[in-house]
Amino acid sequence: MDRRSFLQAGVAATAATTGLSAPALSQGAAARTLRFVPQANLANYDPIWGTQFVVRNASMLVWDTLYGIDNTFTPRRQMVESEEVSADGLTWTFRLREGLRWHDNEPVRAQDCIASLERWMVRDGMGQMIRALRQELVAVNDRTFRLRLSAPYPKMLLALGKNNTPIAFMMPERIARTDPFQQITEYVGSGPMRFNRSEWVPGARATWSRFEQYQPRSEAPNWLSGGKRMMVDRVEWIIQPDAATAGAALQSGEVDWWETPLNDLIPVLRRNRNIRVDVADPLGNVGCFRFNHLHAPFNNPRIRQAVAWIINQPDFMRAVVGNDDALWKQMNGFFTPDTPNYTEAGAEILSRPRDPAMARRLLQEAGYNNEPITMIVGQDIAALSAMGQVANAALRAIGMNVDYVATDWGTVGARRASREPRDRGGWNVFFTWFAGADCTNPASYLGLRASGDQAWFGWPTDPAIEAGRDKWFAATSAAEEKAACDEINRAACQSLPFVPTGFYRAYQAWRSNVTGIVAGPLPWFWGVSKS
Amino acid sequence: MWAYIVRRVLATIPVMAVVALFVFSLLYLAPGDPAAVIAGDQATPDDVERIRASLGLDRPYLVRFGAWVWDILHGDLGTSIFTNLPVSHMIAQRIEPTLSLMVVTLILAVSIAVPMGVVAAWKQGTSIDRAVMAFAVLGFSVPVFVVGYLLAFVFALELDWLPVQGYTPFREGFIPWMENLILPAVALGGVYIALIARITRATMLEVLSQDYIRTARAKGAGQRSILFLHALKNAAVPIVTIIGIGIALLIGGAVVTESVFAIPGLGRLTVDAILRRDYPVIQGVVLLFSFVYVLVNLLIDLLYTLFDPRIRY
Numbered sequence: 001m002d003r004r005s006f007l008q009a010g011v012a013a014t015a016a017t018t019g020l021s022a023p024a025l026s027q028g029a030a031a032r033t034l035r036f037v038p039q040a041n042l043a044n045y046d047p048i049w050g051t052q053f054v055v056r057n058a059s060m061l062v063w064d065t066l067y068g069i070d071n072t073f074t075p076r077r078q079m080v081e082s083e084e085v086s087a088d089g090l091t092w093t094f095r096l097r098e099g100l101r102w103h104d105n106e107p108v109r110a111q112d113c114i115a116s117l118e119r120w121m122v123r124d125g126m127g128q129m130i131r132a133l134r135q136e137l138v139a140v141n142d143r144t145f146r147l148r149l150s151a152p153y154p155k156m157l158l159a160l161g162k163n164n165t166p167i168a169f170m171m172p173e174r175i176a177r178t179d180p181f182q183q184i185t186e187y188v189g190s191g192p193m194r195f196n197r198s199e200w201v202p203g204a205r206a207t208w209s210r211f212e213q214y215q216p217r218s219e220a221p222n223w224l225s226g227g228k229r230m231m232v233d234r235v236e237w238i239i240q241p242d243a244a245t246a247g248a249a250l251q252s253g254e255v256d257w258w259e260t261p262l263n264d265l266i267p268v269l270r271r272n273r274n275i276r277v278d279v280a281d282p283l284g285n286v287g288c289f290r291f292n293h294l295h296a297p298f299n300n301p302r303i304r305q306a307v308a309w310i311i312n313q314p315d316f317m318r319a320v321v322g323n324d325d326a327l328w329k330q331m332n333g334f335f336t337p338d339t340p341n342y343t344e345a346g347a348e349i350l351s352r353p354r355d356p357a358m359a360r361r362l363l364q365e366a367g368y369n370n371e372p373i374t375m376i377v378g379q380d381i382a383a384l385s386a387m388g389q390v391a392n393a394a395l396r397a398i399g400m401n402v403d404y405v406a407t408d409w410g411t412v413g414a415r416r417a418s419r420e421p422r423d424r425g426g427w428n429v430f431f432t433w434f435a436g437a438d439c440t441n442p443a444s445y446l447g448l449r450a451s452g453d454q455a456w457f458g459w460p461t462d463p464a465i466e467a468g469r470d471k472w473f474a475a476t477s478a479a480e481e482k483a484a485c486d487e488i489n490r491a492a493c494q495s496l497p498f499v500p501t502g503f504y505r506a507y508q509a510w511r512s513n514v515t516g517i518v519a520g521p522l523p524w525f526w527g528v529s530k531s
Numbered sequence: 532m533w534a535y536i537v538r539r540v541l542a543t544i545p546v547m548a549v550v551a552l553f554v555f556s557l558l559y560l561a562p563g564d565p566a567a568v569i570a571g572d573q574a575t576p577d578d579v580e581r582i583r584a585s586l587g588l589d590r591p592y593l594v595r596f597g598a599w600v601w602d603i604l605h606g607d608l609g610t611s612i613f614t615n616l617p618v619s620h621m622i623a624q625r626i627e628p629t630l631s632l633m634v635v636t637l638i639l640a641v642s643i644a645v646p647m648g649v650v651a652a653w654k655q656g657t658s659i660d661r662a663v664m665a666f667a668v669l670g671f672s673v674p675v676f677v678v679g680y681l682l683a684f685v686f687a688l689e690l691d692w693l694p695v696q697g698y699t700p701f702r703e704g705f706i707p708w709m710e711n712l713i714l715p716a717v718a719l720g721g722v723y724i725a726l727i728a729r730i731t732r733a734t735m736l737e738v739l740s741q742d743y744i745r746t747a748r749a750k751g752a753g754q755r756s757i758l759f760l761h762a763l764k765n766a767a768v769p770i771v772t773i774i775g776i777g778i779a780l781l782i783g784g785a786v787v788t789e790s791v792f793a794i795p796g797l798g799r800l801t802v803d804a805i806l807r808r809d810y811p812v813i814q815g816v817v818l819l820f821s822f823v824y825v826l827v828n829l830l831i832d833l834l835y836t837l838f839d840p841r842i843r844y
Contacts (some may be wrong), residue, residue: 041803043613050569050613123578181585183615201624202614203803204795240696241790241799248683248695249793380806407562410808414564417576446575456575 031530032233034514036523037240037249037258042206045195046183048123051165053435057522060224061208061235062103063169063189066094066113067161068224071520073340073440075161076225078217079108079170079190081143089152090135096143101213102172103194110139115176117147120168122180126159126443127168129473154476155443163224163437163521164444192216192228192526193235206237221527223520231516231529250275250509256530257510259523263322269509279327280508281521283336283436287316287383287501288447289391292428293460295421297373302366304496308349309359310394313502319386321504328504334448334492335485336436337503340478346490350500359398370401374422375429378409387431387501416457430457436503437521441481442469442488450497458498464491536833543825550821551603551814555596558810564588565612565808586612599814608818609811611804618815621800628698629796631708632788633781635716640723641774647724648731648770649758652739663728670725675784679718679791686714696793715792719784723777730773734766741765767838775831782820 040054047059067075077083081097100108114137121127121134136148153159160168170176170190178184187195193208200206216227238255240246243262249255251272259280261269269275289311291298298304317328331337332344332351344351373395377388385406392404403422407415412430420426438444449455449469450462468488475481510517516528566583583589587598602609608618651663687695693714699707738744739762747761786798797816804812835842 043803043807043809044569044615046615179585181581185615201795202611202616202621203799204625204793238697238793240793241802242793244680245683245696245791245793248688249697252687252691252695254695254697408806410563410568410806413567414562414808417564417567417579419576454575 033236034232034234034257034525034528034530035236035238035255036525037246037255038237038523039260041203041239041241042200042237043202044183045187045200045206047169048119048166048180049183051123053165053522056163056165056167058206058237059167059169059189060191060522061193061525062187062191062195063171064100064191064228065161065168065224066170067157068226069158069161069163070222070225073158075157076219076222078161078225079113083157085156089154090149092147092149092156093140094145094147097215097217098143099215100190102190103188103211104172105213106172107142108170108190109142109173110145111142112173112176113170114139114145115173116170117168119171119176119178119180120166124159124166124168125446126155126162127166129153130156130159153473155473158443161224162444164435190214192230204239206239208235209233216526221518221524223518223524228526230526232525235525250511253511256514257508257517257523257528259508261507261509263324263327263507266324266507266509274512275509276512276514277507277509278517279505279519280523281436281505282519283339283440283521284329284503284505285433285436286331286334286336286439286447286503287313287320287387288432288434289387289499289501290416290430290432290447290458291460291496291498292426292458293497294419294458295426295428297366297368297371298428300366300368301495302362303368304499305349306359306362306366306368306398307395308496308499309355309362310398311391311499311501312354312394313500315390315394316387316501317504319390320383320502321506327506328502331500331503333489334439334445334500335441335489336439339436339440341441341482341485343482343486343489345486346493349493349496356398363398363400368400370399372401372403372422373428374403374405374426376405376407376412376415376427377431378412379406380408383433384409384412384431391429391431391501419459431501435521442472442485447498448488448492450492450495455497460495460497462491462495462497465495465497532836536829539829539832543822543829546825547818547822551600551818552596554814554817555599558808558813559592559595561808563808565810568807569613599811603818608815611812612809613807618811621812622797622815622819625795625797625800627700628794629785629789629798631698631701631712632715632719632785632794632796633778635709635712636720636723636781637774639716640720640727640777643720644724644727645731645763645770648728649735649763651728651732652735653754653758655736660732663732667725667729670721670728673721675718675722675787676791678721679715679788682714682718683792698794698796711792711794715788715794718791719781719788722780722784726777726780727770727773731766731770734769735762738762738766764838768835771831771834771838775827778827779824782824 038054042054042058044050044055047055065078066080068078069075079096079100080094082095084093096108102108121131130153133149133151133153135150139145172188175184175186175188187197192211192214194211196207196209210230210233216229219226221227246258247261247265247269250258266277270277291304293299313330321327329337332347333342335341335343375388375392378384392402395402415427416430418426422428434447442448446456450460450465452459452461465488468484468491472481472484475484513531514528518524566579566586566588569582570579610617611621647663651660654660683695686693693710697711699711701708744757744761747757785796786802789796789798801816
């Protein structure tokens with residue numbers, strides 16, 4: 001036997017013993033599987049316990065909602081067939097659609113929805129308001145339940161249909177009875193896809209299969225509302241920790257859809273005729289320069305105003321998104337630009353030309369005495385690192401003494417919860433961003449809460465903002481809501497719970513054989529098909 | 532011999548205990564809070580506190596350490612804070628890709644590096660020797676991720692010969708399994724090849740200058756016989772030692788390689804866990820790596836007896 005025959009025999013023997021290759025997927029099967037690269041790892045799968053956006057996005061496949069907003073932010077019926085509200089606005093009666101089933105084939109009952117709402121109400125801001133007003137939440141029959149309140153709550157349907165985390169997802173009663181601060185261990189919903197738990201490798205892969213018994217609504221899909229018709233049999237999430245690899249995988253056709261491509265890679269992707277690139281979410285993100293209002297120097301509103309006068313949004317935005325000016329926008333207000341509540345009322349401090357001289361004068365008048373400012377910056381998130389560097393230079397330019405702490409987001413997440421002064425492990429400034437979808441109104445806009453100890457990290461106090469918020473919740477018309485937002489914006493521009501560093505969007509990219517992708521605050525999988 | 536093996540295995544217990552104490556203390560002292568990560572950016576401080584309490588992170592250091600050690604002694608590595616899955620289950624899900632990557636890299640590296648080192652020593656001072664040494668310098672100098680990106684660009688994107696990313700389990704076939712491992716193994720193997728080739732060359736040069744090699748030549752032994760039977764066998768102990776030490780390099784390199792090639796292995800599990808402060812997972816994986824490293828060293832010690840009969844335990 002010569003060397004060549006020996007090698008050939010060896011390869012043949014290996015092939016025989018190992019099966020050589022996996023059975024190839026047929027072309028049809030491949031076309032019925034959508035391979036998606038999400039923004040982050042799906043590390044847990046409980047949309048009430050874990051409020052990360054990636055968990056919410058994955059949860060949309062498995063769990064359905066009573067209502068769902070459309071692209072005009074109007075809540076529409078989803079699992080609900082009809083609702084009645086009493087004339088005094090105190091009693092709501094909801095009737096479920098007929099034929100709804102859980103993935104274990106059990107029927108969806110009113111009792112399931114009650115348990116789901118009870119769990120959600122503990123963790124969600126709007127849910128907590130409803131819980132505080134709740135007099136009674138009972139099942140009338142298997143398809144009907146009634147909620148009686150002590151005072152009217154005009155935003156009821158928005159609360160039940162909003163897309164902000166945590167969403168009021170419906171789960172079977174046995175699962176929904178789980179403590180809201182403990183994770184569920186069973187992933188049974190009534191949504192359009194079933195979760196393949198045995199295939200879940202956190203940090204690597206998660207998969208779903210079509211739920212054949214799902215009954216979509218007859219209306220056309222529109223964000224969270226309408227018929228959630230799945231055009232593929234299987235959805236695979238492939239977690240890609242490295243952007244360059246994700247880009248290469250999209251180019252080679254190993255994945256079909258990439259939720260958050262790196263801006264640096266967009267030109268390369270655009271040059272590929274097999275790839276489409278477009279804005280992922282028209283509601284974008286709001287950059288945030290967050291002050292700690294508990295300690296000097298930012299417990300002084302004049303010093304916060306001094307900083308606001310030198311925050312130049314174009315500098316921040318170009319550092320965050322690069323030179324693609326189509327991706328960002330100056331925002332002279334706190335609410336999401338291009339949405340109904342956006343207002344520039346009282347926002348001269350944001351809109352007028354930047355004024356370092358004014359900033360220095362304000363610092364002097366406020367008695368700023370070179371106190372160190374601890375700025376904690378998560379370096380592992382590119383947008384935050386960019387904002388931190390621009391802010392560091394801007395503050396130093398007006399003579400502020402910045403202690404720039406470059407760390408990771410995990411550390412920022414822990415340290416920002418500290419109410420101690422900076423020299424005892426506290427902080428003065430950190431950066432983050434809010435999803436534009438959360439900033440379209442005051443309901444989910446935690447950065448705009450100004451309720452002191454009860455407020456979000458930084459703990460600002462401003463009764464005027466809170467009063468405006470109360471008016472928005474009580475508003476029954478769009479005009480009243482807008483007036484309340486004007487009031488909040490005016491107050492916020494004075495007290496500055498934070499300074500917006502700009503409004504920016506991001507791209508998504510997909511293979512050209514994938515159709516039906518709709519831009520929105522999260523990736524909608526229904527209606528997406530693949531040829 | 533058997534008494535020695537039992538003694539060495541027993542000696543791993545105090546080593547693992549020290550590792551456990553060190554890892555736990557380090558994580559306890561490290562900044563960061565998994566409760567804050569779980570709660571998300573929109574959480575209130577009260578939410579974070581409640582989550583911290585529900586995870587038991589508000590308990591004192593000694594209570595937490597004691598509970599963890601007690602669980603380990605009962606064979607329970609704990610449960611991931613984030614996934615709510617047992618750490619042992621998560622490790623089991625990830626061990627095959629990492630093991631595959633390391634074995635393929637090891638085989639590739641040894642089969643390339645040892646002949647390279649031998650030839651370089653044999654042809655000392657020639658252009659072949661210089662080329663091998665230049666490759667060794669390059670292998671040490673170029674980071675794994677750069678090699679990885681270059682390989683993926685050329686062989687996956689441009690030539691379309693191999694996949695860019697991912698891992699196919701061995702049970703789905705040898706060729707798909709291998710297709711996914713070739714590029715990562717080459718990328719990861721670069722440093723390892725450089726290290727082994729240099730050590731092999733240096734050791735071979737020393738051995739080739741020994742009297743018994745001259746005697747072998749004088750007796751008319753062929754070049755191949757001198758190199759591989761007389762010299763390489765006597766140079767094997769330091770080479771095997773460096774291969775063993777290099778396992779640590781492989782473990783470290785696997786973290787980067789698995790990220791670049793999106794291989795769902797233990798390296799990525801470790802990085803993800805560290806970024807999220809998933810303490811039980813970090814502790815479990817580090818303990819496992821330490822245990823593997825101790826065992827590899829034991830194996831290397833035992834291999835010495837194969838290459839050098841004078842060594843007795």
